Amino acid sequence: MIFFAFRSYTTFLFLFLTVFGVFLALEGESMFSVWMGMEVSFLGVLFLISGETEEEVESTMKYFIIQVISSHLFLLSILSIAGGWWVLESPYFMVVSLLIKLGVFPFHFWVPSVISQMSYFSLILISVVQKMIPIWVFSNLSLEGSLLWLVEIALILSAFVGAVGGLGVLHFRTILSYSSISHTCFMVVVSFYSFKAFIVYLAVYFFLNLGLVSSLWSMKIYTVSDLQKVSNISSESVTQAISFYGLSLAGMPPFTGFFLKFFFLVLSWNEFPLMCVFFLMFSIISLYYYFFIFSALSVFSLFGGMSFRSKPFYWSWTFTISVVFNILPGFMLFMAVGIV
Amino acid sequence: MWFLKMWFLITPFLLLSYYSVYFSSMGFFWGLCCSFIFFILLIKSSVVCFFFYVPNSWVLMDDLSFLMEVLVFLVFVLSVACSVKDLSFPLKETSKGLDSGLAFISLPCIMFFCAGGWMPFYFFFEFSLIPTLWMILKWGYQPERLQAGMFLLMYTAGASLPLLMCLLFISTVVGSDSFILMALTDMSHWFSRWLLVPVLLAFFVKLPIYGFHVWLPKAHVEAPLAGSMVLAGVLLKLGGFGLIRVFSLFKMTLSEEALLMCSMIIWGGLLSSLVSATQHDIKSIIAYSSVSHMSLVAVSFLSCYPLTKLAGVCMMFAHGVCSPCMFALAASSYDWSQSRSISMNKSVLRLFPWFSFYWFSFIVANMSCPPSLNFFSEVVMFSSIKSIGFVFILPLGLLCEFTCVYCIFLYGFLNHGGVSSFLKSYPGISDRYLMSFLLSFLILFFGFLGLDFFLV
Numbered sequence: 188m189i190f191f192a193f194r195s196y197t198t199f200l201f202l203f204l205t206v207f208g209v210f211l212a213l214e215g216e217s218m219f220s221v222w223m224g225m226e227v228s229f230l231g232v233l234f235l236i237s238g239e240t241e242e243e244v245e246s247t248m249k250y251f252i253i254q255v256i257s258s259h260l261f262l263l264s265i266l267s268i269a270g271g272w273w274v275l276e277s278p279y280f281m282v283v284s285l286l287i288k289l290g291v292f293p294f295h296f297w298v299p300s301v302i303s304q305m306s307y308f309s310l311i312l313i314s315v316v317q318k319m320i321p322i323w324v325f326s327n328l329s330l331e332g333s334l335l336w337l338v339e340i341a342l343i344l345s346a347f348v349g350a351v352g353g354l355g356v357l358h359f360r361t362i363l364s365y366s367s368i369s370h371t372c373f374m375v376v377v378s379f380y381s382f383k384a385f386i387v388y389l390a391v392y393f394f395l396n397l398g399l400v401s402s403l404w405s406m407k408i409y410t411v412s413d414l415q416k417v418s419n420i421s422s423e424s425v426t427q428a429i430s431f432y433g434l435s436l437a438g439m440p441p442f443t444g445f446f447l448k449f450f451f452l453v454l455s456w457n458e459f460p461l462m463c464v465f466f467l468m469f470s471i472i473s474l475y476y477y478f479f480i481f482s483a484l485s486v487f488s489l490f491g492g493m494s495f496r497s498k499p500f501y502w503s504w505t506f507t508i509s510v511v512f513n514i515l516p517g518f519m520l521f522m523a524v525g526i527v
Numbered sequence: 528m529w530f531l532k533m534w535f536l537i538t539p540f541l542l543l544s545y546y547s548v549y550f551s552s553m554g555f556f557w558g559l560c561c562s563f564i565f566f567i568l569l570i571k572s573s574v575v576c577f578f579f580y581v582p583n584s585w586v587l588m589d590d591l592s593f594l595m596e597v598l599v600f601l602v603f604v605l606s607v608a609c610s611v612k613d614l615s616f617p618l619k620e621t622s623k624g625l626d627s628g629l630a631f632i633s634l635p636c637i638m639f640f641c642a643g644g645w646m647p648f649y650f651f652f653e654f655s656l657i658p659t660l661w662m663i664l665k666w667g668y669q670p671e672r673l674q675a676g677m678f679l680l681m682y683t684a685g686a687s688l689p690l691l692m693c694l695l696f697i698s699t700v701v702g703s704d705s706f707i708l709m710a711l712t713d714m715s716h717w718f719s720r721w722l723l724v725p726v727l728l729a730f731f732v733k734l735p736i737y738g739f740h741v742w743l744p745k746a747h748v749e750a751p752l753a754g755s756m757v758l759a760g761v762l763l764k765l766g767g768f769g770l771i772r773v774f775s776l777f778k779m780t781l782s783e784e785a786l787l788m789c790s791m792i793i794w795g796g797l798l799s800s801l802v803s804a805t806q807h808d809i810k811s812i813i814a815y816s817s818v819s820h821m822s823l824v825a826v827s828f829l830s831c832y833p834l835t836k837l838a839g840v841c842m843m844f845a846h847g848v849c850s851p852c853m854f855a856l857a858a859s860s861y862d863w864s865q866s867r868s869i870s871m872n873k874s875v876l877r878l879f880p881w882f883s884f885y886w887f888s889f890i891v892a893n894m895s896c897p898p899s900l901n902f903f904s905e906v907v908m909f910s911s912i913k914s915i916g917f918v919f920i921l922p923l924g925l926l927c928e929f930t931c932v933y934c935i936f937l938y939g940f941l942n943h944g945g946v947s948s949f950l951k952s953y954p955g956i957s958d959r960y961l962m963s964f965l966l967s968f969l970i971l972f973f974g975f976l977g978l979d980f981f982l983v
Contacts, residue, residue: 427665439684440653441635452695460696467692471685478680482673486664521650 197234204231205316212320218265222258225288225320229254232317236309246304250313253287253297260284278334285321286338289371292345299352302364307404310360314367315393318374322385326378338375343465346372350469353476358410359403362476363396366436369473373451376462380454391447391520398512399432402505414488426488428509433480435513438470442513446520453524560604561966567597584705587643591840591983595640595768598847602760603633605967609855610753611957612862613666625666629753631658636761640768645694645704648772649687652733652765656683659762662754663746672749678742686732686739689725696722709776720781726773727788733766734821737795747814748867752858755810756851759817767821767843770828771836771983780831786916789826793912793919796822797926804933808867809857812937813850816893819926820846827908830915838907841981845900845971849892852967856886859960860941863953869940876942879956883942885964892971894934895927900974904981 208228212221237247264280267273283294290298302310330338349369353362370392378385403409406417406426417426435442448470456463580588588596606629607614613625632655639651656679663676698704700717732739743763747755774780781788796819803815820842827839859882860872876883892899895906905927912919 434657439657440650441657445650445653449691452691456692456695456699463692467688471681471688474681474684475677478677482664482676485661486673518650521646 201231201234204228205235205312207231209316209319213323218269221320221324222262222265225258225261228317228320229258232309232312235312236305238306238309242304243306243309246301249297250301253294253301257284257287260287278328279337281324282328282330282334282338285324286341288321289318289375290345290368291341291371291375292348293341295345295348295368298368299361299364302367303358303361305360307360307400310363310367311393311396311400314363314370315389315396318371319389322374322378323382325375326382326385330379339459339462342372342375343462345369346466346469350472353473356476359408359480362480363400365476366473367396369469370436370447373447373466376455376459376466377451379458384450384454388447388450391443394512395432395435395444398508399429399436402429402432402509405505408484411483411487414483418488423489425503425506427485428506430481430484431509431513433477433484436480437474437477439474440521441517443516443520444513445517446524449521449524560600563600564597564970567593581643581707583643584703584707585643585647586641587706588641589983590980591768591771592640594840594844594980594983595764596637598764598844599633599636599640599761601966601970602757602847602851603629605760605851605855605963606753606756608959608963609756609851609858610751611959612858613751613753622666625662625751625753628658628662628666629757632662632754632757633761636765639765643706645698645706648769649691649694652690652729652769653684653687655762655765656680659746659750659754659758663750666751666754667749668751669749671745675742675745675749679746682732682735682739682742687729690729693722693726706772706776713778715778715780718777718779720779720784723773723777723779723781723784727770730766730769730773731792731825733769734763734825735766735818736792736822736825737799737818738791740795740799740818743818744811744814747817747854748808748810752855755854755858759813759850759854760847763817763821764843764847767824767828767839770825771840774828774831781829785829785831789829789912789915789919792822792825792829793922793926796820796826797922797929800926800929800933804929804936807869809860809869809872809937809941810854810867812869812933813853813857816930816933817846817850819930820850820893823905823908823926826912830912832911832914834907835911837978837982838904838911840983841900841904841978842908844981845892845904845974848967848970849889849899849901852885852964853889853893855960855963856882856889859956862956869937871947872941873944874942874946877946881961882956885961885968886938886942888968888972889964890934890938894931898975899971900978901971903975903978 205228208224208226208231210224211227212224215221215224233247233251236250237244260280261284264277264284267277267280287294302313305313346369349365349367349372352368353365356362356365374385374388374392377388402425406422406429408414408417414426431442435444438444438448448467451466452463578588578590578593580586607626610625610629617623617625635651635654635658639648639655642648642651660676660680663672663679667675694704697718701709701712701714728739732742735743747758750758799815799818799822803812803819806812806815824839824842824846827835827842857867859879860875861867864872866872875886892901895901895904897903909920909923909927912923
């Protein structure tokens with residue numbers, strides 16, 4: 188817990204608020220409690236992501252505007268569905284507001300510009316914690332007909348954006364934002380099967396993201412030019428261990444991230460075969476920027492000089508966590524899907 | 528008559544038992560490897576049996592997997608022995624660990640060949656990619672290895688994700704992914720033939736076949752020696768093994784599609800052998816020759832005749848032994864001239880005559896000269912492929928000829944010719960090369976005595 192520093196005394200308070208908001212939304216009895224939980228959680232996150240620097244405040248502002256608009260649209264849809272005037276477009280309001288909240292095509296434009304300016308801690312909050320409530324609503328909707336068609340097209344196209352947008356990007360947070368867009372699409376489809384499946388997916392994704400983000404944060408790597416700071420003899424092995432996260436998030440066996448792809452495929456192959464095909468094709472494209480993360484951390488940061496003393500292997504918790512999150516569960520999770 | 532037959536059986540034992548003593552002086556792994564091979568010959572020759580080991584639903588070992596495991600072991604030992612320069616003189620302290628990198632490549636290959644279901648099959652098929660990528664990026668010599676690693680990853684991983692989809696689809700339809708179940712059911716009418724296309728594509732990219740071969744020359748050239756050896760020796764055979772499994776388990780004999788694919792593959796092999804004759808980089812020549820040999824392997828598996836399968840398996844094994852040794856020879860030239868170019872390494876015959884002998888023997892094996900294993904496999908292959916379509920004789924004959932062209936080109940340019948004034952005889956070349964070459968030479972040139980090992 189040390190790495191996300193106590194920037195103020197109230198960090199824990201607002202974290203609690205965030206989690207409490209999620210709890211409110213998931214366990215509340217009516218749609219209003221869902222909306223209320225959404226707002227409470229959003230409030231907590233808002234305090235947490237507005238950090239000290241100006242860029243963080245700017246991206247907090249952008250995030251605020253987007254989320255408030257979508258929350259209002261969501262509230263309108265609740266009022267329209269639960270009581271009052273039902274119009275033909277009422278379910279569409281709800282779905283569209285959730286798509287805006289999640290950052291799905293065609294409402295994905297805020298995601299890279301917001302996340303690329305935030306600190307790593309806020310990145311985790313936005314790409315993992317804030318997905319829970321909208322996807323909870325998604326998993327409880329019975330999508331059929333043209334509504335399902337809308338969501339499917341939006342997801343396929345946002346998978347395309349997530350795959351293609353990250354190509355040629357040099358800032359790690361921007362790459363992670365595009366990665367979060369494409370993983371969001373996977374998560375939504377998994378949630379159509381059941382909410383529990385989504386929680387499993389989210390848990391593995393959370394741990395992978397957490398490991399990567401905490402490692403990058405502790406080494407203060409924000410862009411490729413920061414890799415010069417870690418190209419010394421003592422951090423070489425650590426940086427090479429961190430590079431596994433890149434391929435793990437891409438979904439390569441034997442890493443843990445392959446479980447994400449495999450789980451998604453096993454669950455949604457029967458109901459959405461065409462989406463599975465498209466998502467896999469696009470994840471081949473996204474493999475390029477995941478390979479960039481991998482090669483940047485393992486090759487670009489190599490120590491180029493001679494080492495005159497034999498340096499013993501430098502253990503650090505970053506290395507241990509990378510191995511424990513990436514390599515250890517890889518095969519076991521894969522077998523677990525096969526058994527269950 | 529039985530007296531003569533007995534000598535045919537005993538000669539490999541005698542040779543290997545004599546030479547294994549000689550080899551064990553090179554170290555523990557050598558002795559282990561040779562005794563392993565000796566043991567296998569003993570078992571296979573003494574009893575007319577077929578080997579089939581299925582302990583649970585995740586492991587299946589039959590004759591072919593056994594043969595491939597032998598190949599993996601052999602190539603691993605050869606790679607460790609030949610990469611003396613990288614192991615004893617690492618570039619810096621943190622470049623140690625090439626041997627463990629090699630072990631991490633060989634481990635998923637060993638697991639892959641004894642996989643008993645489609646999911647472990649796929650998992651280890653992909654698993655072998657990551658340590659190879661790691662080895663190329665960490666221990667390769669030139670800065671171009673970054674692009675080479677990217678090509679390797681994108682091509683092979685990109686082609687194998689559709690494979691994953693199709694395997695999952697088949698598993699959900701059949702109900703299970705185990706090979707045993709599929710071997711016992713006749714599934715040829717359950718799926719449309721087009722389902723096989725993404726499956727075959729993954730193996731064609733891995734083999735590789737001419738249209739999808741671009742990653743291979745890059746990866747081979749930029750990999751360190753041990754990586755090149757394991758790539759050429761084992762990792763290409765993952766694709767061939769997959770082809771055999773797919774065709775024997777799905778029991779789909781494609782007729783029209785097979786003809787189309789065969790003609791494109793053979794043409795690709797011909798083109799690749801032509802391209803190989805124009806290269807100036809020794810490793811590149813050997814890499815393109817791998818492409819053309821693997822195209823022959825692919826055609827032989829597509830034809831679905833048992834005799835052609837024998838020829839294909841024999842060619843896989845022979846190529847898996849011959850090609851790593853050619854890479855090791857190229858690396859020996861790189862050791863003393865620091866260049867992979869064919870015009871910079873000349874006159875090996877005058878400076879290193881022993882190496883010249885091995886250049887000759889492996890090049891001659893590569894172009895399928897009797898009595899090497901490649902010769903037997905190629906003869907059987909050609910005579911079986913003409914039964915698919917008589918017109919294939921023409922490109923096959925041309926392929927054979929152009930193989931000879933680049934092989935003799937490689938041998939002549941490297942071994943003969945005058946010594947350039949700035950090249951000298953170099954005392955630092957390891958004689959471990961010679962040991963490993965001797966072992967491979969014996970296997971290649973006396974392997975025809977055990978041709979029934981390849982009848983899988």
